[in-house]
Amino acid sequence: MTENNEHQGRIAVITGGSGGIGGAIARRLCDEDAIVHVLDTKESALAAVGYRQVDVSDEAAVDAAFGAIGKIADKIDYLVCCAGIYRPKPFLELSLEDWRQTLQINLTGYFLCCRAALRFMRPQKFGRIVMFSSMIARTGGIEVGHYAASKGGILGLARALAVESAAENIRVNTISPTITDTPLPRAVLSDEVMQSRKAHIPLARIGDVQDMTEACMFLLSGDSSYMLGQDLRVNGGSTLW
Amino acid sequence: MVAAANSRVTVITGGGSGMGRATAIQLARRGDLVCICDFKEDGVKATAALIESAASRRREPAQVKAWIVEVIGKFGKIDCLFSNAGVNARSTVANMTLDQWTLLIDTHVTGSFNFCQAALRDMVTRKSGAIVITSSDFAIVGVPNAANYCAAKTALYSLTKSLALEFAPHGIRVNAIGPGPIDTPLLRAGRTAEEFDNARKAFESRLPIKRLGQPEEVAAVVDFLLSDRATFITGQLIQPNGGQVMW
Numbered sequence: 001m002t003e004n005n006e007h008q009g010r011i012a013v014i015t016g017g018s019g020g021i022g023g024a025i026a027r028r029l030c031d032e033d034a035i036v037h038v039l040d041t042k043e044s045a046l047a048a049v050g051y052r053q054v055d056v057s058d059e060a061a062v063d064a065a066f067g068a069i070g071k072i073a074d075k076i077d078y079l080v081c082c083a084g085i086y087r088p089k090p091f092l093e094l095s096l097e098d099w100r101q102t103l104q105i106n107l108t109g110y111f112l113c114c115r116a117a118l119r120f121m122r123p124q125k126f127g128r129i130v131m132f133s134s135m136i137a138r139t140g141g142i143e144v145g146h147y148a149a150s151k152g153g154i155l156g157l158a159r160a161l162a163v164e165s166a167a168e169n170i171r172v173n174t175i176s177p178t179i180t181d182t183p184l185p186r187a188v189l190s191d192e193v194m195q196s197r198k199a200h201i202p203l204a205r206i207g208d209v210q211d212m213t214e215a216c217m218f219l220l221s222g223d224s225s226y227m228l229g230q231d232l233r234v235n236g237g238s239t240l241w
Numbered sequence: 242m243v244a245a246a247n248s249r250v251t252v253i254t255g256g257g258s259g260m261g262r263a264t265a266i267q268l269a270r271r272g273d274l275v276c277i278c279d280f281k282e283d284g285v286k287a288t289a290a291l292i293e294s295a296a297s298r299r300r301e302p303a304q305v306k307a308w309i310v311e312v313i314g315k316f317g318k319i320d321c322l323f324s325n326a327g328v329n330a331r332s333t334v335a336n337m338t339l340d341q342w343t344l345l346i347d348t349h350v351t352g353s354f355n356f357c358q359a360a361l362r363d364m365v366t367r368k369s370g371a372i373v374i375t376s377s378d379f380a381i382v383g384v385p386n387a388a389n390y391c392a393a394k395t396a397l398y399s400l401t402k403s404l405a406l407e408f409a410p411h412g413i414r415v416n417a418i419g420p421g422p423i424d425t426p427l428l429r430a431g432r433t434a435e436e437f438d439n440a441r442k443a444f445e446s447r448l449p450i451k452r453l454g455q456p457e458e459v460a461a462v463v464d465f466l467l468s469d470r471a472t473f474i475t476g477q478l479i480q481p482n483g484g485q486v487m488w
Binding site: 159162163166167202203204205207208211214215217218222223224225226227228229230232233234235236237240 | 402405406409410412414420421449450451454455458459461462464465470471472473474475476477479480481482483484487
């Protein structure tokens with residue numbers, strides 16, 4: 001059973017930490033007395049977090065941000081990667097620039113942040129990394145070729161990193177949500193479309209940020225001490241593999 | 242009837258040792274009324290004694306489906322089921338007897354079906370409940386000298402998925418766990434001390450995490466899946482496996 005306050009004093013970095021899922025996780029980790037740093041392009045609404053305006057696809061900016069955060073207590077314990085964009089477009093209309101932008105932010109951004117965090121996790125022989133992928137990595141979808149490729153890439157990256165880092169007490173796992181009720185999908189999908197998705201979810205509701213927060217907290221905690229390279233599919237039963 | 246309004250009633254099969262025992266202790270500490278069964282009476286008694294010392298309240302040894310009815314009769318409901326009972330009988334396929342095959346299929350698959358069906362009949366009436374079934378990494382990958390075990394564990398994963406879909410409309414969640422090599426009596430069964438030591442070393446060198454898992458590390462995952470922390474997770478195989486299988 002998890003010790004009380006196991007997150008107390010942990011240095012946590014959350015990319016996309018101003019968004020729906022990332023913001024909820026940031027708030028929860030603050031509540032559990034972790035020291036939370038948010039990297040995002042838009043400002044965090046939380047007063048308790050250390051906010052840095054960072055484009056995760058910018059190598060120099062990522063390295064500088066992690067370097068500065070890591071220096072404060074000479075460690076980084078948790079990394080939660082949530083930063084991503086979702087811009088559906090028909091395949092034949094996808095420009096190379098569209099493709100590159102999604103891959104650059106959703107996949108390369110994860111790589112850059114993991115690499116920067118591992119520079120601190122590796123010597124301290126402790127680290128927990130949770131990356132958000134998507135069920136679309138498995139199921140595909142209409143007008144999401146670039147997004148599906150980026151989210152599938154995350155699964156491969158996570159497994160490779162899990163194997164490579166396991167012996168150093170660094171655990172890497174992923175979460176694959178279905179559509180979650182956050183501003184990201186709401187920006188491109190109508191209320192009607194959002195509601196219609198319920199019909200495909202056996203538990204008959206849309207996932208919310210609370211569901212994703214609980215899954216993330218589980219993977220950050222000692223409760224999942226024997227799990228690495230695993231993908232937690234928090235999807236209401238909509239896809240069973 | 243013992244009032245259990247404020248406590249979850251949790252049934253654990255295979256509670257006499259290993260992961261079942263560790264889960265019984267953890268959930269009893271959480272305040273669940275834990276009811277355990279096991280085909281080995283000494284094991285179930287030993288776990289029951291441990292639960293007592295871990296400050297829980299109730300246990301009941303039995304080995305048949307009717308026991309569930311007895312549990313419901315006593316406590317009024319079943320909130321959670323951890324269908325975990327398992328055995329092993331290692332053999333090459335060439336030398337495998339029908340008894341060795343049937344023992345594993347009956348114990349794992351038919352046994353789990355019986356317990357799930359009995360518990361679900363109660364859960365459906367209350368539109369609430371959670372089940373975890375012990376499958377295995379070997380539901381996904383094979384291993385030599387264990388065709389009966391692999392077939393049984395794959396069947397349990399299939400059962401999990403079907404139950405998840407069939408009972409989601411009733412607000413009931415069903416998930417499977419796929420543990421890797423966990424240091425339990427079952428992992429040692431059928432192996433001499435020397436054989437187990439060799440097996441352990443082989444596991445440790447092959448596993449990314451470089452060690453066997455402990456039953457408590459599985460118990461923590463079962464606890465999570467049965468809890469309100471996992472209300473949007475159903476039909477999944479969750480693998481506390483030290484990185485043995487990633488897919």
